[in-house]
Amino acid sequence: MGGHRVLITGAGGGIGTLMRARLRRPDRVLRLLDLAELPSAATDEQVEIITGSLTDADTMASACREVDAIIHLGGISREDSWERLLAVNVDGTHTVLEAARQAGVSRVVLASSNHAVGYRIVGESGPNGIAAEAAPRPDTYYGFSKAAIEVLGSLYHSRFGMDVICVRIGSCFERPRDVRELSTWLSPDDAARLLEACLAAESPGFRVIWGVSKNTRAVVSLREAEELGYRSNDDAERFAASIPAGSTAAPTYIGGSFIETPLGEPDPH
Numbered sequence: 001m002g003g004h005r006v007l008i009t010g011a012g013g014g015i016g017t018l019m020r021a022r023l024r025r026p027d028r029v030l031r032l033l034d035l036a037e038l039p040s041a042a043t044d045e046q047v048e049i050i051t052g053s054l055t056d057a058d059t060m061a062s063a064c065r066e067v068d069a070i071i072h073l074g075g076i077s078r079e080d081s082w083e084r085l086l087a088v089n090v091d092g093t094h095t096v097l098e099a100a101r102q103a104g105v106s107r108v109v110l111a112s113s114n115h116a117v118g119y120r121i122v123g124e125s126g127p128n129g130i131a132a133e134a135a136p137r138p139d140t141y142y143g144f145s146k147a148a149i150e151v152l153g154s155l156y157h158s159r160f161g162m163d164v165i166c167v168r169i170g171s172c173f174e175r176p177r178d179v180r181e182l183s184t185w186l187s188p189d190d191a192a193r194l195l196e197a198c199l200a201a202e203s204p205g206f207r208v209i210w211g212v213s214k215n216t217r218a219v220v221s222l223r224e225a226e227e228l229g230y231r232s233n234d235d236a237e238r239f240a241a242s243i244p245a246g247s248t249a250a251p252t253y254i255g256g257s258f259i260e261t262p263l264g265e266p267d268p269h
């Protein structure tokens with residue numbers, strides 16, 4: 001499977017923007033969905049654009065038509081109110097999975113987060129790092145919403161045989177921005193490699209994997225992602241010298257400063 005038509009929700013966001021060019025292939029159509037309007041310059045015969053909400057069942061029904069796989073990035077990507085996180089991340093992911101099921105989409109990749117296990121202590125599992133299927137220890141309502149969608153993905157696999165891969169993404173940005181991200185960074189190129197592995201894997205079933213680069217200071221296990229075919233080519237360490245000198249020390253918890261975020265208060269960043 002390589003995914004002839006791939007629907008990307010949240011395609012206008014940070015990761016979606018980094019992925020759009022990287023996931024283009026001559027034999028693939030990318031269908032991009034976001035609440036925010038995407039630039040029409042992005043449109044050609046290999047790109048289809050849908051402006052709409054993933055929380056809307058009709059929008060998702062037409063978005064899933066003739067789709068082979070979904071990369072579900074859309075939603076709230078930081079702390080917010082309980083109500084909004086339930087509506088957009090949890091109910092919204094249910095809407096995505098339900099539309100996928102009804103349209104016969106057999107594979108869905110869900111963007112989970114390190115914050116699903118943000119209260120896990122760095123080093124608690126020894127030198128191989130925190131396992132990808134370590135039970136949730138969310139650090140925020142946001143982290144809870146990510147743990148919830150992993151469980152929902154498991155249900156859709158068990159009930160309907162869908163391949164559902166939940167990626168506990170570390171920090172996916174152009175470059176690591178602080179000491180913590182020297183451990184949690186997922187380079188954009190590695191993110192594309194990881195997503196390609198998720199699309200190409202033979203009958204993966206239900207999986208939870210970490211989405212990070214092969215960082216010198218890694219604190220999580222890459223074994224599960226490698227079993228799926230992922231090979232990282234990047235290491236955040238090459239940016240270590242450019243991390244601001246006053247930046248914080250490596251955190252005790254994998255979620256970093258999220259453990260201090262006031263619960264339910266929208267994060268302005």
Ligand code: NAI
Binds near residue numbers: 011073077078112
């Ligand atoms: P982002 O906040 O930059 O992008 C999210 C996108 O989803 C936005 O373009 C937004 O308009 C769209 N969106 C929000 N509500 C929507 C709705 N109802 N319908 C359609 N689109 C909607 O987030 P980013 O950084 O691109 O992250 C993508 C995904 O990966 C998110 O689910 C996030 O929680 C997850 N993630 C990201 C990490 C990172 O390092 N960037 C780390 C861990 C997880």
Ligand code: 15L
Binds near residue numbers: 115
């Ligand atoms: C996330 O889940 C967020 O979406 C992203 O903005 C970063 O804060 C990332 O985790 C991180 O932990 O670095």
